[in-house]
Structures are given as structure tokens and as C-alpha cells.
Amino acid sequence: MVKIKINGNEYQADPSKTIIEAARENGISIPHFCWHPRLSVSGNCRMCLVEVEKSPKLVIACATKVADGMVINTKNERVEKAQNAVMEFILINHPLDCPICDEAGECKLQDYSYKYDKGVSRFEEEKVRKPKRVELGPNVMLDVERCIMCSRCVRFCDEIAGKPQLVFSNRGDHVELTTAPGEKLDTPYSMNVIELCPVGALTSRDFRFKARVWEMSSTESICRGCARGCNMNIWVRNNEILRLTPRLNPEVNDYWMCDNGRLNTFKYVNSDQRIKSPMITKDGEMVETSWEEGIAYLVHKIQNFKKNEIAGIGSPFATNEDNYVFAKFMKQIIGTPHVDFSRHIVEGEEDNLLIRNDKTPNTLGAFEAGVYPSEKGYNFQQILKAIESKELKCIYVLCDDIAVAPEVRDALSKVDFLIVHSPIKNTLTAIADIVFPTATYAEKNGTFTNFQGRVQRIRPAIATAEMDRSSDGMSLSRWDKFGAQNDKWTKGNKLDVRPTWRILSSIANTINPKFRYNSAEEIFNELSSTIDSFKGLSYLKIGSKGAFLNKKTINEKKSIKVS
Amino acid sequence: MAQTKITRTSDLTFWQKLYIPEIIKGMKITIRQMFLPKFTRQYPEERWNPPASFRGRPVLVEENGKERCVACGLCSRVCPALAIEVQASETELNKERYPVKFEINMLRCIFCGLCEEACPEEAIVMSKEYELTFNNQEEAIFGKDKLLISKENLKERLEFLRQYR
Numbered sequence: 001m002v003k004i005k006i007n008g009n010e011y012q013a014d015p016s017k018t019i020i021e022a023a024r025e026n027g028i029s030i031p032h033f034c035w036h037p038r039l040s041v042s043g044n045c046r047m048c049l050v051e052v053e054k055s056p057k058l059v060i061a062c063a064t065k066v067a068d069g070m071v072i073n074t075k076n077e078r079v080e081k082a083q084n085a086v087m088e089f090i091l092i093n094h095p096l097d098c099p100i101c102d103e104a105g106e107c108k109l110q111d112y113s114y115k116y117d118k119g120v121s122r123f124e125e126e127k128v129r130k131p132k133r134v135e136l137g138p139n140v141m142l143d144v145e146r147c148i149m150c151s152r153c154v155r156f157c158d159e160i161a162g163k164p165q166l167v168f169s170n171r172g173d174h175v176e177l178t179t180a181p182g183e184k185l186d187t188p189y190s191m192n193v194i195e196l197c198p199v200g201a202l203t204s205r206d207f208r209f210k211a212r213v214w215e216m217s218s219t220e221s222i223c224r225g226c227a228r229g230c231n232m233n234i235w236v237r238n239n240e241i242l243r244l245t246p247r248l249n250p251e252v253n254d255y256w257m258c259d260n261g262r263l264n265t266f267k268y269v270n271s272d273q274r275i276k277s278p279m280i281t282k283d284g285e286m287v288e289t290s291w292e293e294g295i296a297y298l299v300h301k302i303q304n305f306k307k308n309e310i311a312g313i314g315s316p317f318a319t320n321e322d323n324y325v326f327a328k329f330m331k332q333i334i335g336t337p338h339v340d341f342s343r344h345i346v347e348g349e350e351d352n353l354l355i356r357n358d359k360t361p362n363t364l365g366a367f368e369a370g371v372y373p374s375e376k377g378y379n380f381q382q383i384l385k386a387i388e389s390k391e392l393k394c395i396y397v398l399c400d401d402i403a404v405a406p407e408v409r410d411a412l413s414k415v416d417f418l419i420v421h422s423p424i425k426n427t428l429t430a431i432a433d434i435v436f437p438t439a440t441y442a443e444k445n446g447t448f449t450n451f452q453g454r455v456q457r458i459r460p461a462i463a464t465a466e467m468d469r470s471s472d473g474m475s476l477s478r479w480d481k482f483g484a485q486n487d488k489w490t491k492g493n494k495l496d497v498r499p500t501w502r503i504l505s506s507i508a509n510t511i512n513p514k515f516r517y518n519s520a521e522e523i524f525n526e527l528s529s530t531i532d533s534f535k536g537l538s539y540l541k542i543g544s545k546g547a548f549l550n551k552k553t554i555n556e557k558k559s560i561k562v563s
Numbered sequence: 564m565a566q567t568k569i570t571r572t573s574d575l576t577f578w579q580k581l582y583i584p585e586i587i588k589g590m591k592i593t594i595r596q597m598f599l600p601k602f603t604r605q606y607p608e609e610r611w612n613p614p615a616s617f618r619g620r621p622v623l624v625e626e627n628g629k630e631r632c633v634a635c636g637l638c639s640r641v642c643p644a645l646a647i648e649v650q651a652s653e654t655e656l657n658k659e660r661y662p663v664k665f666e667i668n669m670l671r672c673i674f675c676g677l678c679e680e681a682c683p684e685e686a687i688v689m690s691k692e693y694e695l696t697f698n699n700q701e702e703a704i705f706g707k708d709k710l711l712i713s714k715e716n717l718k719e720r721l722e723f724l725r726q727y728r
Contacts, residue, residue, distance in 0.1 A: 099635030099683045100660040133659065209651040209660055212636040482645055486700060487668070489648050 002068035007075065019061035019072055020048055030074050031083065031112055033090075033198045034150035035062035038255060039159060042151050045090070047112070049082045050074045058082050080116075087117040093128050093173055094199070095145045103200030105213035109148065128173050137165075137185030139205055139259050140193060144176050147201035153177070153193035160256065160353070161187040177201065188355060191259045195245060206263055207243040211235075216242060217477040219461035220544050222448050224317060224441050225261035227358035229450030231545070232257055234266070234442055234461035237477060239492025241266045241442060241462065249545050252454065258354050266442065269462060273424045274495055275437035286435070291498075291506075298434055299510050301417055302334070305394045311338035311383045314371030315398035315421075316360035319446030319458065321523040322500040323362070324531075326398055327370030333508045333515060337377030338392065341366050342402045356451055361441075365449030368533050368549065384411045393417065398500060399438050403428035421500050437497040439464055444499040445520035447542065449549060455537055456546035465496040615723035618676045618689040620705075621667060622712040624721070630711055631686035634662035638678035638687050646671035647678060665710060669695055670703040679724070688720050 001012045006028055013022040018041070020030050033045035041063045048061040053071040058079065061072075073079060090109070098104045113119070130144035154166045154177070165185050169178050179185055185193070193202045216235040223230040223244065230253035235243045244266055246257035268274075278294030279286045289297070302310070312330035314323045323341075330339045344359040373379050378386055384407070386392040393416040403409040404427055412418055413431045420432035423440045441448075442461045449455050463469050469480050483490030501523055508515035517523050521539050528534040533549045541547050578584050604611065613619065621638075624631045634651030652663035678687050690712060697703040714721070 099637070100633045100658065104635070209634070209653055211651075212640070214640060215636065478640075479645065487645070488666070488704065 002066060002070075004066050004068075004070045004072060006072045013066045015066060015068070017066055019050060019052075019059075019064050019066055019070075022066045023061065023072075023074065028074060030061045031116055032062060033108060033112075033148060034152060036152055036155075036196065039152060039155045039196075042155060045148070045150050046086050047083065047090075047116075049079060049086065051076060051079050083116040084118050087112060088121055088123075090148050091117070091121060092123045093145070094148065095127065097143070097146060097200065101143075101146065101200035102203045102208060102213075103146075103197070107200060108198035130174075130176060135205070136179060136202070137190050139191050139263065140185050141203050141205045141208060142177060143201050143203070146199050147175075147177050148199055149175050149177070150198060152196040152198070153202055156189075156193055156196055157185070157187065160192070161189045162352075163187045166193075188258050188260065188351075189256060189353065191262055192246070192256050195255070204243065210242050211237050215477060215479065217461075217475040217480060218245075219442075219459050219475045220247060221442065221458045221461060222361060222450075222456045223257065223261040223265055224361040224448070225258070225265045225359070226354075227356040227360060227363055227451035228253060228354050229361050229448050229454065229456050229546075230257045230261055230354060231456070232261070236461050236475075238479070238489050239462055239494060240270050247544075252450065252452070252456075252546070253354055256354060260355075268424050269440045269442050271424060273426075275422060275425060275429065275435060275497070277437060277496055279429075279432075279435040281433045291496075294434060294436065295503075295507050295510065298419060298507060301434075302394060302419075305417070307335040308338075309391070309393040310334050310336045311378065311386070311392045311395050312336065312340075312371075313380065313383065313395060313397045313400070313402065314339065314341035314366050315400035316341055316344065316358075316363040316366045317400050317441075318366070318398050318500055319362065319441075319444070319520070320365040320369045320449060320455070320527065320534075321446045321520045322398065322504075323366040323371045324369040324527045325501040325504045325517065325523055326396075327372075329504045329508050329515070330396065331370070331374060333511055337374035338383055338386070339371055339377060340373050340380040340383060341371050341398075342380050342400060342408075358451060361450065362448040364451060364453060364549075365447070365455070368449060368531065369527060370531070384408060387411045387415055390414075395419070397421070397428060397432075399423060401426040401428050403431060421503065423497065436503050437495070438503065439497045439499040443467075443497065446499070447524060447539075450546075453549040453551060454546040455534070455542055455549060457539065457542050457544070463492070463494055464498070465494045466498070467494075613691045613693070615719040617691055617693075618674050619692040620669065620674070620690055620695060621672065621676075621678055621687055621710075622690045622692075622717070623665060623707065623710040624686050624688060624717060625711045625713045629656070630661065630665075630707070631684050632662050632665065633658050633660045633684055633686070634665070635660075635683060637681040637683065641677045641681040643675065643677065644671045644673045646673075662707070665707050667705045667710060668703060669697070669705055670700065685721065685724065688717055688724065690717065690720065 002015050004011055004013050006023055011026050020035055023030050030048045032048040034042050043060050043063040049058040050061045051073040052059050132143045132145060134142040136142040157166045158164045165179055168175050170176055194204050216237045218233040218235050221232060221234045223232050231247040231249040232244050233247050234241055244262045248255055277288045278291055280289050280297055314326050327339055330336055345357050346359055347357055349355055350357045388411060395415050396419045398421050403412055418432045420428055420435045421438045422429050423438050429435045441458050443464050444460055446458050447455050460474055469476055479489050501517060505517045528537045535550050537547055634649050636649050639647040639649050646668045648666045649662050650664035651660050654661040676689050679689050
């Protein structure tokens with residue numbers, strides 16, 4: 001450790017650190033465009049110039065190591081003058097595009113213009129014109145004019161994604177970001193360059209012009225795309241999810257998120273295929289019904305079967321809470337030992353960065369929460385066989401479209417009574433006898449357990465019919481806060497769906513009045529007091545970055561290996 | 564209940580107590596007004612043409628058959644009454660972006676003109692129109708069909724704004 005002085009205050013710093021890192025650790029921010037904590041230093045934007053005493057010129061904080069006795073000034077007159085000059089220089093060829101630029105509102109260049117620019121330019125010549133609307137890849141749009149040549153995206157592709165797909169061509173003010181001829185920016189992590197880009201040069205093609213960033217609310221959540229459980233934010237306007245962006249968690253996903261997670265895990269929430277009310281099959285046709293009637297019908301029907309004729313299939317897509325209540329309901333209320341869930345493993349998908357073979361967010365959690373066969377109970381494959389042999393006649397399936405596999409579909413269509421929880425219409429609901437519409441991961445509280453054994457919170461970002469954004473403590477946009485009931489943009493589409501644990505709780509409640517839960521947190525507290533691996537955990541402890549399961553108890557259970 | 568005693572600063576004089584001279588004084592003013600020039604306008608036959616500085620209902624400027632607006636949403640953000648809703652989309656035109664939906668709820672609008680002030684494209688301006696009547700709430704939400712007014716018809720206001728740029 002060495003002693004340094006920043007702006008007159010003394011600090012201890014690690015001599016392997018650069019000035020910008022040492023300053024950040026002590027809460028002093030130095031403006032920068034090209035520097036990023038996870039990328040190599042390129043030092044080309046010159047925005048981080050600081051004054052080091054006894055050094056004749058200003059030095060760049062991102063590439064200068066701290067040394068013992070270093071006296072650094074980050075905001076005296078000389079530094080401010082340099083910052084003004086750098087800003088004026090960068091803005092020379094930057095178009096005044098802010099009104100049409102998707103980055104506006106979260107743009108580093110925009111923010112720094114307010115903070116470090118004088119607001120006047122001495123440049124009177126024509127700006128250099130470059131191509132706009134360049135489709136850089138399937139998910140990323142490039143506006144070459146807006147690029148300030150910080151090279152963050154180039155370094156990301158080289159160093160993090162491991163695919164050097166981006167490069168600068170030409171010289172001077174004609175420098176252009178480009179891919180090799182015929183090549184595309186198509187790594188599975190290509191969309192991370194959108195957040196990396198400090199300006200609006202790289203923007204999302206999916207989110208393009210959908211909303212301004214200040215119109216949306218953002219909610220901390222967890223990606224359901226694979227067992228990694230990337231931390232992310234859900235951006236919502238008028239009760240519709242518009243985009244997902246990664247949220248920093250150094251121990252899970254760092255700053256990154258894969259394109260598949262960003263694009264393909266939320267669209268079903270907004271889809272018109274959502275189920276709007278409980279449905280019952282009557283005379284071969286699905287008819288809508290009320291919650292009360294649906295539940296009464298189910299309870300009436302289920303009594304026709306013996307304990308051993310019923311099996312429950314949980315879901316690795318459902319939360320720990322849902323699976324816990326399901327396991328408890330099946331094993332204690334129904335009394336069947338046949339409880340398991342289907343695994344979704346795609347071999348060979350895994351890489352060194354984020355993507356996992358296991359395509360569900362909660363495999364470990366579903367198992368730990370109790371969704372496994374009791375003694376003499378059947379596992380998933382055995383349940384399918386037992387259906388064929390008519391030993392099992394009633395199957396209860398949680399939110400998981402297991403019927404996409406033809407052999408599972410064939411087996412399940414032979415069942416006398418098939419109960420399904422599902423947020424959307426799919427192959428499974430098509431053959432079900434009763435369907436309950438459930439809340440998706442974006443509409444409820446709960447926890448997922450990722451492959452590392454880290455329990456992470458999800459929070460409701462979309463309001464359902466029974467929820468109110470402000471009184472339920474959900475994140476609010478300005479529109480949500482100040483809109484009245486009769487405003488078009490506060491109406492949104494609110495579905496009459498319920499979280500799985502609530503549906504199960506209402507069903508079980510009619511059989512055993514003691515079986516009753518009022519919130520996901522109440523279930524989690526029970527779960528953490530009854531199941532060893534969850535011991536000591538609470539929503540408070542999980543917080544926004546997650547907390548680990550009790551590791552010892554996980555390792556003891558060999559049966560966690562996927563079947 | 565305690566009685567409160569009313570005290571006058573000065574009592575009425577004898578002539579004031581008579582009332583008749585005071586009535587004559589009042590009638591004088593009334594009768595004089597009858598012979599002075601009239602300010603009353605025979606609305607709606609006779610309409611008022613407000614000056615360029617007048618803030619009537621906000622409208623969108625139409626140029627070459629297309630709106631100038633690029634759907635940046637600043638008017639919507641600055642609107643203190645949350646009257647404006649904009650939905651952007653992509654266009655083949657050079658400006659890249661245009662409002663596929665632009666709605667002003669005229670029941671919310673307070674005619675403050677902040678939208679006009681915030682607009683970076685001079686695309687939303689306050690017009691001279693002040694006659695707004697609706698039969699129901701839905702009717703008061705003006706879409707692009709009612710908001711688009713050609714540039715030629717807004718000349719005065721655009722010139723007025725130019726003085727302050």
C-alpha cells in the first residue's frame with residue numbers, strides 16, 4: 001500500500017492500481033469514456049486527464065499507476081480547462097441527434113456535456129457525414145456519425161466475447177467502426193456493446209424507438225433464460241415490458257448478459273397468447289370460468305381419484321416458493337409420493353462466460369424446495385410410464401410446457417384428468433382438462449436458485465388485476481405516479497392471473513383450512529425454517545445481490561444429478 | 564354567545580341616510596355608459612383574431628405533407644399536466660423517427676406552452692384556436708388527425724417564435 005493525495009485528502013492505495021481505480025475505490029469519480037473496469041486500458045478518449053504534481057503535463061488517470069507520495073488534482077482550473085477542451089473536441093463531429101437517439105437520457109456524452117462542457121463550440125465548418133442506420137448484426141444497430149471512437153465495443157469483442165468482430169477503419173476524422181466485409185456482429189453476447197457504448201452509436205434493434213428511457217420504470221429481477229440467473233432490470237411502460245438490461249453482480253454475471261436472455265425471455269409476458277381466466281374442458285371444448293368455480297370443480301374432480309393415482313410435476317421455471325407449496329400440497333394434502341419435475345438440459349450450449357446447458361432458472365431450487373419423489377415415489381420418467389400402464393390417472397403440472405416433447409404429449413393425453421398451471425396457451429394447455437392462468441416471473445415476488453446455489457430475488461414489474469403499482473410497492477414511472485384512472489397510458493393491460501402459490505393455497509384451503517399463505521415472503525420464511533439448505537435465509541438477507549444456500553446440505557444429496 | 568358590538572369608523576351623513584342622492588349618483592354612471600363606445604362582440608358571428616403571442620390549443624406543424632415531429636418525447640416529459648402521449652416508430656425518411664401516435668388530452672392541457680418551448684424541432688406550437696367543446700372524454704383526446712396543421716397556416720406564430728430564438 002502506498003500513500004496518495006487526491007484533491008488534498010490522503011488515501012491508501014494499492015500500487016498496482018491506476019489513478020482512476022484508486023479514486024473510484026475512494027468514491028471520487030473521474031470522467032471517462034473509453035475506460036471500463038473489465039476492459040483493457042486504451043487511453044484514447046483523454047477525458048480522464050488529471051493533474052499530478054511534479055509532472056509537467058496532465059496525465060490520463062486510466063493509464064497512470066499510483067505511486068507513493070503522488071499528489072493528484074482531479075478538479076482544479078487546469079484540469080477543468082482540459083476537460084472543456086476534450087469535450088469540445090469530441091463534440092466537433094458528433095451530430096445533434098439527441099431528439100431521435102435512443103441513448104438520450106442514459107448517454108455519457110450527454111451527461112458530461114452538462115457537467116464538463118462550456119456549451120459553445122468554435123467549430124464553424126461542416127461536420128463529417130458518415131453512414132447512419134447500419135445493421136451491424138442481428139441485434140445491434142450502428143450509427144457511425146455518433147461514434148466517438150472510444151473502442152470499448154472493439155475491446156469487448158476481443159477480450160470478453162472472444163470474437164474479434166469489430167474494428168476501426170480509415171484515419172483521422174474519417175475513422176469508422178465496422179465489421180470485416182461480409183462479417184456480422186453476431187456473438188451470443190453482442191448486445192452488451194449497447195450498454196458499453198457511451199454514446200448512441202450502438203443501439204438495440206429490438207428496442208429501437210420503442211420508448212424514451214425516462215418514460216419507463218425499472219425493476220430489479222433475475223433472467224429466466226438459463227441456470228446462471230443473470231441479474232437484470234426489467235424496463236416497463238404502461239404495464240408492458242420493453243427491454244431487459246444487465247445489472248451488475250460480480251459473482252454471477254458481472255456487467256454482462258447474453259442476447260438470448262435479453263430478447264427471448266420476456267416477450268411471452270406481453271404476448272396475446274396469455275390465458276385470461278381459468279379454463280375447463282367441457283365436452284371437448286375449453287370454456288372460460290371463474291376462479292371460484294374452477295377451484296370448486298378441481299376439488300370435486302380430484303376426490304374421484306385415489307392418492308396413488310395422482311402425480312405432481314413441478315417446474316424449474318417456477319420460484320422456490322411455488323415449488324415448495326406445490327411439493328407440500330402434493331405430499332401432505334393429496335398424499336401422493338409421485339412428485340418430480342422435468343429437466344431442460346441442452347448439451348453443448350455451455351461456454352466460459354455465462355450461458356449454461358440447463359435452460360431453466362431454478363432446477364436446483366425446485367429440487368431443494370422439495371419437488372422430488374418421496375419413498376417409493378416415481379420420478380419423471382417413471383410417472384410417464386405409469387400413465388401408459390394406467391396406474392396414474394390424474395396429473396398436476398406446474399408452469400412448464402413439457403408437452404412439446406411428443407412422447408410426453410402422447411402420455412399426458414392418455415391421462416383421465418390433467419391439471420395445468422400456465423401463463424400462456426401452449427401444447428400442454430391444449431390437452432389439459434383444467435387450466436389456471438398463472439403470473440409470470442415478472443408479475444410476482446419470489447426467489448430462484450441458480451446453478452451455484454445462489455438464491456436470488458425476483459420482484460413484480462408488471463401489475464396483474466389484483467395488484468396496484470403504488471400500494472404494492474412496485475417501481476413507478478412518472479406516468480404511473482401521476483396518472484389518473486381514466487388516462488389511456490395508465491390503463492395498460494392487466495390480466496386476471498395469480499401466482500401459483502396463491503392458486504395452490506386457495507385449492508388446499510378448501511380441503512384443509514390450516515393450509516393458507518398470504519405472501520411469497522411468508523412461504524419463504526417457512527421454507528427457510530423447515531428446509532436445512534435454506535436455513536438462515538430471508539428476503540432481507542438475499543437483498544438485491546442474492547445469498548448462498550447452505551452448501552453442506554446440497555453436497556450431501558447425490559440425487560441432485562439430473563436424470 | 565357574547566354579543567359583538569359593531570362600530571363604524573364614521574357614521575353615515577344625513578344625505579347618505581336619505582339614499583336618494585346616492586341612487587342618482589349611481590344612475591349617472593350607468594346612463595353615461597350607454598352612450599360610450601361598445602366593447603361587446605357579437606360572438607359567435609363576430610370572432611376575435613388573437614395576436615401571435617396568444618396561446619391557443621397546441622398543434623403539430625405539418626411540412627410537405629408530413630409532421631416535423633421526430634417523437635423525441637420532450638413535450639410529453641415537460642408537460643406539467645401529463646397531457647401528451649407520444650409513440651415513436653421508424654420511418655424511411657432522413658429524420659429516421661416519427662410519431663406513429665401523438666395524442667393530446669385537451670381536458671388535461673393547461674395551455675402553458677412548455678411543450679412548444681421544449682420542442683427541439685419547432686414541431687409543436689400554440690395555435691390561435693381557443694374554441695374547444697366536447698361531448699365526452701374520448702372526444703377530448705386529440706390524435707394526429709386533429710393536431711396536424713400545415714406550416715402555412717401557422718406562419719404568424721412561427722415568425723413570432725423566431726424573434727425569441
